[in-house]
């Protein structure tokens with residue numbers, strides 16, 4: 306079970322400044338993920354919810370809606386709660402913000418769409434039964450997903466990023482300001498995927514529309530080495546991503562009794578001899594995320610079924626992106642160091658009396674970008690008990706640590722965590738034996 310992610314902060318004062326000086330500053334490092342990754346306990350009072358979808362909408366994992374974890378946004382999409390900002394000292398002022406953001410809501414990928422089309426054909430040609438939801442699928446629902454949609458940002462995703470930009474400007478008015486944007490103090494970095502580029506454009510549009518800026522354009526940099534490090538880390542690709550034996554837990558679960566029960570139930574209800582549970586669950590999730598409708602596909606699942614489907618995708622995230630294998634998080638070393646380089650630079654510029662040259666950094670990537678980084682930072686580590694010495698906090702009411710303490714906490718990673726070293730397939734000094742054993746020697750969690 307892979308924890309809960311929404312939004313958290315690291316705030317700190319500049320290194321070694323005594324508390325009583327009035328030039329105490331802080332940093333904000335803000336990591337935001339635009340879709341929930343796990344349980345939420347709240348069902349907002351809107352019609353889809355009342356119709357029963359509420360019982361499964363919280364199990365859509367990375368395909369879940371952001372509103373499921375931020376329900377107050379349903380009422381006011383620009384609402385911010387400043388009480389989440391609790392700097393360690395009243396004199397603390399923000400001088401830099403790094404926001405690492407997942408792209409907004411998107412269409413399914415071509416691979417998913419092909420599976421959905423197959424499912425739709427099966428249900429149209431082979432399914433039988435008198436249930437109203439089945440008749441609705443067969444007579445009213447149309448297959449509107451086409452392969453060229455291939456994971457692109459949907460209009461809702463455009464709006465999400467625009468609104469996020471406005472909310473951040475309300476939360477950090479001294480940093481996310483028209484003056485600083487016009488002054489070239491913003492840096493935008495994105496993954497090359499069109500959904501990320503479009504999310505970056507949307508974020509910028511949110512700001513330029515807010516301030517009615519028409520006379521200027523703002524650049525962004527495409528940087529896959531930073532935002533898609535998981536593709537570039539040879540060791541991760543070979544030992545985990547392309548290694549079927551690394552996913553043994555996932556496959557065991559998918560062929561195990563819980564999953565077989567759900568698969569059989571779905572096949573029985575449609576009276577077809579095919580395993581289509583996963584495609585149907587995806588379809589239900591996408592219809593909800595993109596159109597906010599409780600589609601008839603969702604009627605195939607009750608809450609217990611949804612929990613099983615969710616667990617299967619939690620397992621995938623855990624073993625492919627999270628704590629399952631050390632290299633998952635180490636693949637993000639390059640982004641980790643990049644973040645601290647920016648924080649250090651801002652601190653030293655301010656300390657030496659210069660203007661901070663990069664006041665705001667906005668980096669847009671994927672769930673696969675955020676999960677390894679969050680894992681490297683030690684967040685949501687379920688096997689670790691929450692104690693007084695358990696830093697960093699996962700509770701937003703918890704006040705923010707000092708930058709020095711943050712750096713002390715990550716001292717080992719800051720001194721090591723070298724992307725080239727971690728990601729190479731074998732070290733030159735290693736002999737053939739240790740190479741093959743390091744490729745095969747996966748451990749499992751207690």
Ligand SMILES: *[C@@H]1O[C@H](CO)[C@@H](O)[C@H](O)[C@H]1NC(C)=O
Pocket residue numbers: 386387388389701702
């Ligand atoms: C803001 O957040 C705090 C802390 O999480 C909470 O106690 C408070 O009720 C929230 N305020 C509003 C208006 O939602």
Ligand SMILES: *[C@@H]1O[C@H](CO)[C@@H](O)[C@H](O)[C@H]1NC(C)=O
Pocket residue numbers: 430431578
């Ligand atoms: C499903 O329907 C198609 C078209 O009617 C038919 O060719 C195929 O044999 C059916 N499959 C099963 C398993 O009944």
Ligand SMILES: *[C@@H]1O[C@H](CO)[C@@H](O)[C@H](O)[C@H]1NC(C)=O
Pocket residue numbers: 458459460463499503
């Ligand atoms: C995304 O960007 C492409 C190319 O710039 C554009 O054609 C497309 O309309 C954009 N889509 C959205 C949803 O903004």
Ligand SMILES: *[C@@H]1O[C@H](CO)[C@@H](O)[C@H](O)[C@H]1NC(C)=O
Pocket residue numbers: 328329330398399400654655656657658659660661
């Ligand atoms: C450093 O940051 C503090 C707090 O925001 C600010 O008052 C001060 O002007 C900054 N120094 C420079 C040189 O920008």
Ligand SMILES: *[C@@H]1O[C@H](CO)[C@@H](O)[C@H](O)[C@H]1NC(C)=O
Pocket residue numbers: 680681682683686688689690
């Ligand atoms: C996660 O928790 C385990 C068990 O307490 C601990 O050994 C491990 O170091 C933690 N991982 C990180 C990245 O903090």
Ligand SMILES: *[C@@H]1O[C@H](CO)[C@@H](O)[C@H](O)[C@H]1NC(C)=O
Pocket residue numbers: 540726727729730731732743
């Ligand atoms: C290569 O060496 C680095 C640094 O000692 C180590 O962290 C990494 O795990 C090694 N890689 C392999 C494949 O053994």
